Amino acid sequence: MLFLGPIEKLLEYLFLNHINHFPLIRLIxxxxxxxxxxxxxxxLLLWGYKKWREAKQQPIHNTRxxxxxxxxxxxxxxxxxxxxxxxxxxxxxxxxxxxxxFSRIHLVPLVDTFKLEHGDSPFSFWYNFFxxxxxxxxxxxxxxxLRHGKRQFFEIVLAGGAMSILIETCQYFLGTGVTHIDxxxxxxxxxxxxxxxxxxxxxxxxxxxxxx
Numbered sequence: 001m002l003f004l005g006p007i008e009k010l011l012e013y014l015f016l017n018h019i020n021h022f023p024l025i026r027l028i029x030x031x032x033x034x035x036x037x038x039x040x041x042x043x044l045l046l047w048g049y050k051k052w053r054e055a056k057q058q059p060i061h062n063t064r065x066x067x068x069x070x071x072x073x074x075x076x077x078x079x080x081x082x083x084x085x086x087x088x089x090x091x092x093x094x095x096x097x098x099x100x101x102f103s104r105i106h107l108v109p110l111v112d113t114f115k116l117e118h119g120d121s122p123f124s125f126w127y128n129f130f131x132x133x134x135x136x137x138x139x140x141x142x143x144x145x146l147r148h149g150k151r152q153f154f155e156i157v158l159a160g161g162a163m164s165i166l167i168e169t170c171q172y173f174l175g176t177g178v179t180h181i182d183x184x185x186x187x188x189x190x191x192x193x194x195x196x197x198x199x200x201x202x203x204x205x206x207x208x209x210x211x212x
Contacts, residue, residue: 004033021123031081034089039074046070065146072142079135083177084170096173105172106180113182132186133193136160140194141201153195160191 001008008029016022046066053060060066081089088094106112116125139160164187171177 001030001033003036004029008033021127024127027082027086030087030089031078031085034085035074035077035081038077039070042073043070068142068145072138072146075138075142080167082135083167084174086176088174088176094174097175098173100172100175104179106178106182109181109185112180128182129186132183133190136164136187136190137194137197139163140191140196141198142194144195144198156195157188157191161188164188 008026011025011029012022015025019025046069050060050063050066085091085094113125113128116128140156143156143159161184164184167187168177168179168183172179
C-alpha cells in the first residue's frame with residue numbers, strides 16, 4: 001500500500017471479525033490505492049495541458065469537460081483494477097493462460113445468479129446483481145457527456161457491451177475472475193440506466209435554463 005495502508009489497517013481492526021465479506025472491502029481499498037498511483041500523474045498532466053493552453057492564449061473554456069474526463073479516467077482505472085487486475089496490479093508482469101478449458105465460460109444466462117439468491121450468502125447475489133449494474137452506470141452517464149452531447153443511444157450501449165465483454169475476456173485469459181454472461185447482461189443494464197440519467201440531467205438542465 002502506497003497511500004491507504006493506514007486506512008486498510010483501521011478497517012481491518014474495526015471490521016475484520018464482524019463482516020463476512022471483508023475481503024471485498026480489502027480489495028476495494030487495495031484497488032483504490034493503486035488507482036491513485038496512476039490517477040495523480042494523469043491529473044497533473046491535465047493541469048499542465050490547461051496551463052499550456054492558457055500560456056498560448058487559447059484557454060479551455062469548458063473546464064467541466066476536463067473534470068468529467070478526470071472522473072471517467074478514475075472510474076475506468078478503478079473498474080479495471082476491481083474486475084481484471086485485482087491483486088495482480090503489476091500488469092506488466094501478467095501472463096496469458098491459454099490452457100484454460102472453455103467450459104469455464106458460463107454462457108447460460110441468469111441460472112447461476114438465481115442459484116446465488118437461494119445460496120448460503122444472500123450478499124453474493126445482491127453484489128453480483130446490483131454491483132455489476134452499478135459499476136457501469138457511470139459509463140452510460142459520462143461517455144455521452146464526453147462525446148460533446150452526441151446521444152446515440154445504441155452506440156453507447158454497444159460500447160458498454162464491448163467494454164464488458166473485453167473485461168470478461170481478460171478475466172478468462174488472465175485467470176483473475178469468472179467469465180459469465182450474467183455480468184455482461186447486468187453491465188449493459190447499468191449502461192442503459194446511466195444513459196437515462198444523462199438524458200434526464202440534460203432535460204432538467206434545459207428546463208432550468210429556460211425558466212431561469
